[in-house]
Amino acid sequence: MRHHIWTYSNESVKNGAPPRDNDAGGPAGDLAPALVTFTGVEKSYPDGTQALAPVDLTVRDGEFVSIVGASGCGKSTLLRLASGLTTATAGTVSPSTDRISHVFQDPTLLPWRSVRRNVETLAELTGTPRAEYRPRAAEVIDLVGLGGFERHRPRSLSGGMRMRVSLARSLVLSPDLFLLDEPFGALDEISRERLGDELLRLFELRRFGAALFVTHSVAEAVYLSTRVLVMSPRPGRMVAEFAIPFGFPRPAELRFREDFTRLTAAVSRRLRDGDGQTA
Amino acid sequence: MRAPWTGRPRATWRDRLAPLALFAIIIGVWYFVSLVVLDRDRRFLLPSPDSVVRVAFLDGHNLTQLLRALWLSASVALIGLGVSIVLGMAVAIAMSQARWIERSVYPYAVILQTIPTLAMVPLIGFWFDYGFLSRVIVCVLIALFPVISSTLFGLKSVDQGMLDLFRLHRIPRWRRLVSLQLPAAMPATFAGFQVSAGLSVVGAVVGDFFFKQGKPGIGVLIDLYRARLLSQQLFGAVILASLLGVVVFTFFGWLSRLVTGRWYGAETP
Numbered sequence: 001m002r003h004h005i006w007t008y009s010n011e012s013v014k015n016g017a018p019p020r021d022n023d024a025g026g027p028a029g030d031l032a033p034a035l036v037t038f039t040g041v042e043k044s045y046p047d048g049t050q051a052l053a054p055v056d057l058t059v060r061d062g063e064f065v066s067i068v069g070a071s072g073c074g075k076s077t078l079l080r081l082a083s084g085l086t087t088a089t090a091g092t093v094s095p096s097t098d099r100i101s102h103v104f105q106d107p108t109l110l111p112w113r114s115v116r117r118n119v120e121t122l123a124e125l126t127g128t129p130r131a132e133y134r135p136r137a138a139e140v141i142d143l144v145g146l147g148g149f150e151r152h153r154p155r156s157l158s159g160g161m162r163m164r165v166s167l168a169r170s171l172v173l174s175p176d177l178f179l180l181d182e183p184f185g186a187l188d189e190i191s192r193e194r195l196g197d198e199l200l201r202l203f204e205l206r207r208f209g210a211a212l213f214v215t216h217s218v219a220e221a222v223y224l225s226t227r228v229l230v231m232s233p234r235p236g237r238m239v240a241e242f243a244i245p246f247g248f249p250r251p252a253e254l255r256f257r258e259d260f261t262r263l264t265a266a267v268s269r270r271l272r273d274g275d276g277q278t279a
Numbered sequence: 280m281r282a283p284w285t286g287r288p289r290a291t292w293r294d295r296l297a298p299l300a301l302f303a304i305i306i307g308v309w310y311f312v313s314l315v316v317l318d319r320d321r322r323f324l325l326p327s328p329d330s331v332v333r334v335a336f337l338d339g340h341n342l343t344q345l346l347r348a349l350w351l352s353a354s355v356a357l358i359g360l361g362v363s364i365v366l367g368m369a370v371a372i373a374m375s376q377a378r379w380i381e382r383s384v385y386p387y388a389v390i391l392q393t394i395p396t397l398a399m400v401p402l403i404g405f406w407f408d409y410g411f412l413s414r415v416i417v418c419v420l421i422a423l424f425p426v427i428s429s430t431l432f433g434l435k436s437v438d439q440g441m442l443d444l445f446r447l448h449r450i451p452r453w454r455r456l457v458s459l460q461l462p463a464a465m466p467a468t469f470a471g472f473q474v475s476a477g478l479s480v481v482g483a484v485v486g487d488f489f490f491k492q493g494k495p496g497i498g499v500l501i502d503l504y505r506a507r508l509l510s511q512q513l514f515g516a517v518i519l520a521s522l523l524g525v526v527v528f529t530f531f532g533w534l535s536r537l538v539t540g541r542w543y544g545a546e547t548p
Contacts, residue, residue, distance in 0.1 A: 083447050084447070085443050085446065085447060100447070101447075102443070102444065102447050104440045104443075104444075106438070106440050108438055108440040108441045108444060110441070110458075110459070110462070110463075111542040111543065112462050112465075112539070112541075112542040112543075113542075121458075122444070122448050122450075125445070125448070125450045125454050125458055126448050126449070126450060153541060153542050154542075155542060173448075
């Protein structure tokens with residue numbers, strides 16, 4: 001599944017040519033295999049609230065897709081649909097892999113387990129042989145910068161470090177599709193940026209095939225992604241799509257470049273237009 | 280980066296002194312009532328602390344009698360508590376696994392808790408005779424409910440995100456129980472054990488009052504001393520029975536901290 005490495009990372013990176021609005025994916029994105037496809041997916045709750053208006057979306061291997069939108073616009077629902085934690089009221093969600101990992105805003109660690117044992121939890125309980133998961137967990141712990149903290153329990157860790165444990169726990173499973181539901185939403189600005197950089201590095205190292213990332217922060221979305229989708233308030237639907245032209249690896253200074261801020265502003269504007277009536 | 284959480288803040292002199300002061304006040308009031316308020320003829324209503332110690336605990340014969348009875352009551356209480364823990368946890372686990380089990384069983388657990396034990400005593404006597412077994416059964420009736428309710432509460436308190444994660448990765452139900460629900464329930468479960476431990480001593484003493492066949496437990500002695508107006512021994516028996524309760528209660532508190540203390544409690548931000 002991991003053959004397409006940055007076919008599109010070399011293309012027009014510079015000068016921040018304004019991305020085409022409603023552009024359907026990066027040029028090379030169309031070539032890579034789809035990991036999950038949403039076709040006319042709707043979601044309503046028993047009380048009649050419509051969370052998602054029909055949504056069409058394909059996430060391909062090698063993509064980092066971010067979804068920005070107001071609170072309660074159905075972003076999280078979209079992720080829960082992708083991982084099968086909830087089912088669609090109409091339309092189809094077809095994942096083409098079962099290696100899907102889900103990371104929530106809360107790190108959801110087991111407080112009685114050490115960092116190492118927390119990272120090993122999912123691999124262990126899904127029946128992976130210990131000889132296989134133990135070295136992999138050790139490697140991932142180093143990779144996310146938790147080396148030396150293996151024996152600590154979650155309560156002695158900061159919020160950012162807990163989130164690293166949560167990421168590591170999923171990465172041990174080498175997911176094809178990584179679903180991230182506002183994973184840095186509860187962190188302070190500095191931890192948030194640092195973890196963003198880490199996540200980007202893990203993506204560049206191909207530790208996961210593709211990501212579907214939900215966030216409130218437009219800058220974070222633009223910085224991390226190959227594609228940013230803007231959702232309207234409830235019932236959520238896609239009102240704009242931005243292909244992000246920056247290549248990899250991305251330096252932290254990218255955040256201060258003019259073309260970056262211009263793109264961020266464009267996304268923010270679409271987000272503010274919100275209901276998409278103007279689109 | 281951050282030092283591991285090391286424990287609670289250190290006790291100040293006030294934390295250490297206040298309990299001693301309160302104890303001294305209680306003993307003082309006791310002496311005052313016994314020696315000043317009550318005249319000599321009525322002093323048996325509240326014998327002074329030193330006479331209780333002298334007659335009940337320093338007299339070899341009386342002490343042996345009390346300790347034998349205490350031992351018997353302690354075994355009733357501990358067996359009753361053991362049965363309550365095993366049975367209560369089994370029931371709570373079954374209830375946590377399916378809502379239909381919970382809905383069918385829970386009403387009976389509540390009835391068990393609300394029915395006056397005294398109302399059950401004649402039946403228990405009919406069915407199980409008036410000896411050791413019946414005392415244990417009374418004990419279980421009294422101590423069972425806190426184990427069930429607190430374990431069930433603990434099992435159901437598991438974080439929804441964690442359950443989602445287990446569901447997403449199709450982790451089998453028994454593994455979810457063993458690796459997620461039971462450990463998560465431990466703090467609540469142990470709090471239930473602690474309550475039940477205190478109640479099991481109450482159960483053992485109450486059982487004694489009705490089921491007197493066989494060797495006497497502490498409750499039998501209490502009844503005997505009452506009848507004979509042996510108030511020093513009566514007080515001695517009450518003190519020992521309370522001490523037994525305090526000891527098992529404290530033991531389970533200690534055990535709880537031993538098991539969950541390294542991860543449960545205040546979090547550092």
